[in-house]
Amino acid sequence: MPAADAHTIHTLYVDHHGWLQGWLRRRLGNAADxxxxxxxxxxxxxxxxxxxIGLQEPRAYLTTTARHLLIDRSRRQVIEQAYLAELALLAETLPHYPSPAEIMAAVEALSQITxxxxxxxxxxxxxxxRHYLEQQTQADIARALGVSKRMVQKYLAQALLCCHLHCPALAEHGL
Amino acid sequence: MTGADPILEQAAAWIVRLGDDDPAERAEAERDFVRWKAADPRHAAAAARIDGLLGRVRALSGPATARPALAALAAAAKPRAARPLAAGAALLLLLCLPVWAALSLWPPAYLLADLRTGTGQWESRELADGTRITLSANSAVNLHYDATSRRLELVSGDILVDVAKDAARPFLVDTAHGRIRALGTRFTVDRRDGETVVEMLDSSTSITARGQPAGEAPLTITAGQSARITAAGVTRGAPVDPASLADAWTRHQLVVSDRPLAEVLDELSRHRPGRILYDRDQIAGLRVSAVLPLDDTDRALRLLRSSFPALRLRTLTPYLVLVDAPP
Incomplete structure (x- = not known):
């Protein structure tokens, strides 16, 4: 990180960290969170x-970012609940119940995929x-969606690219 | 996708092709993919990034985790993306609803029939051979006349037929349940849900059920008699009074003797716009004998209530009447 950036972040932190934490505490009602x-x-x-670069309104930027994180967090809770609920339903048919670490990794991956x-x-x-999670064949998906297999391949490529563009973290984790 | 890195775009397309279910195409893709990766180090890097992303998804695809994963993704899916779809579906439903309602009220066979009447309508028609036919409300018939026979198909509803004599061409009425062969005569045919009821005013008819074994003699009924045709066969019904029956058809009355209230309400429904809703189980035990005016179904309902004090009628709108019998 260039020195100028480090300096900018340091300044931002010093100037606004306390304020942001207060802003979040009022929203969450919980100091630790x-x-x-x-x-x-x-x-x-x-x-x-x-x-x-050229950040004019640091507090506006910080609150926007924090708001996104809040939304992610609530979505993550939704994901975690839905995942655990479905897992509990399947519990009897599963060869082995996933460990807490496996569940955490799955929930983390799922929130990124979401x-x-x-x-x-x-x-x-x-x-x-259907293809990558349910492992259906491209021909089956074509039939289910009522399109050609060529179209399914277009959809898949489009989805892959879109995921990559909007969530690079997903790709980096995998490496 | 516009603005995307063309190398990434190609990498995504390659990876998709590697998942082709056709082994020959997959083998070809694999060969070409190796060549493409070797052509430029950026190609391999892009492919590795896409593949890495997929690895994270594939890790969840096992039998144990795919279902919970799908459930979680569905729960967390952005409502914004789902809403236009839901709105579209709702709109589609809204557009389809009148068609569905129309089709359930008037099935295609009714709409395509040669002669038909709507709710509350009566129609009398003299056919080419001089036969007179009267259709009660919500009735439909198809006519099949040719040199050897006169066949009338009762698609739905209730008709009165006054058959003109024609020794050369027998007159037949067909319903889903059986065939009525007229021997120069006046009778009514009422096609209900599970049965067809024939009532004789004059002379006689011979009746066969659709599923009746060949060779079994048809049932002949004469004036003042009735018959029911069901899938099981033809049985004799209660006697009828030809004079009052004829009267009822001229005056648009419903003459019922000892019929379940639910059936009577169904008949009344055919003669009024809107619906009469009732709880079939609750009124199951009630049977009706009455003469009810079909041109004034409100009065008919009031008459019914007067013979069944337990019956409760609630007119929510002129188009929706609730009938029940609170215990």
Missing amino acids: AADLAHETFLRLIASRDAL RALDNVPPRAREAFL
């Missing part, structure tokens, strides 16, 4: 340092989940 999220917000800021799929058009999203 607020501290965690404030920390995460700054991490996000560092990760996307391009956004810092974010990545947000920008994928519905049909492409469906083709993507």
Whole structure:
């Protein structure tokens, strides 16, 4: 990280960290969660340092980022609940119940996939989940969606690309 | 996708092709993919990124986790993306609803029939051979006349036929349940849900059920008698009074003797716009004998209530009447 950026972030942190944490505490009603999220917000800021160039309204930027994190967090809770609920339903038929670490990894991956799929058009999203998650063949998906296999391949490529563009973290984790 | 890195676009297309279910195409894709990767180090890097992303998804695809994963993704799917779809579906439903309602009220066979009447309509028609036919409300018939026979198909509803004599061409009425062969005569045919009821005013008819074994003699009924045709066969019904029956058809009355209330309400429904809703189980035990005016179904309903004090009628709108019998 160039020195100028490090300096900018340091200044931002010093100037606004306390304020952001207070803002989050009022929203969450919980000091520990607020501290965690404030920390995460700054991490996000560092990760996307391009956004810092010419930052005019640092507090507006911080709250926007924090808001996104809040939404992610609630979605993550939704994901975790739905995942665990379905897992509990399947519990008796599973050869082995996943360990807490496996569940955590799955929930983490799922929240990234969710974010990545947000920008994928519905049909492409469906083709993507059927193929890569449910392991249906491209021919089966073509039949189910009433399109040609060539079209299914287009959907899949579109979904892959879209996921990559909107959630690079998903790709980086995998490497 | 516009604005995307063309190398990434190609990499995505390759990876999709590697998942082709046709082994020959897959083998070809694999060969070409190796060549494409070797052509430029950026190609291999892009492919590795896409593949890495997929690895994360594939890790969830096992039998144990695919279902919970799908459930979680469905729960967390952005409502914004789903809403236009849901709105579209709702709109489609809204557009289809009148068609569905129309088709359930008037099945295609009714709509395509040669002669038909709507709710509350009566129609009398003299056919080419001089036969007179009267259709009660919501009735439909198809006519099949040729040199050897006169066949009338009762698609739905209730008709009165006054057959003109024609020794050369027998007159037949067909319903889903059986065939009525007229021997120069006046009678009514009422096609209900599971049965067809024939009532004789004059002379006689011979009746066969659709599923009746060949060789079994048809049942002949004469004036003042009735018959029911069901899938099981033809049985004799209660006697009828030809004079009051004829009267009822001229005056548009419903003459019922000892019929379940639900059936009577169904008959009344055919003569009024809107619907009469009732709880079949609750009124199951009630049977009706009455003469009810079909041109004034409100009065008919009031008459019914007067013979069944337990019956409760609630007119929610002129088009929706609820009938029940609170215990």
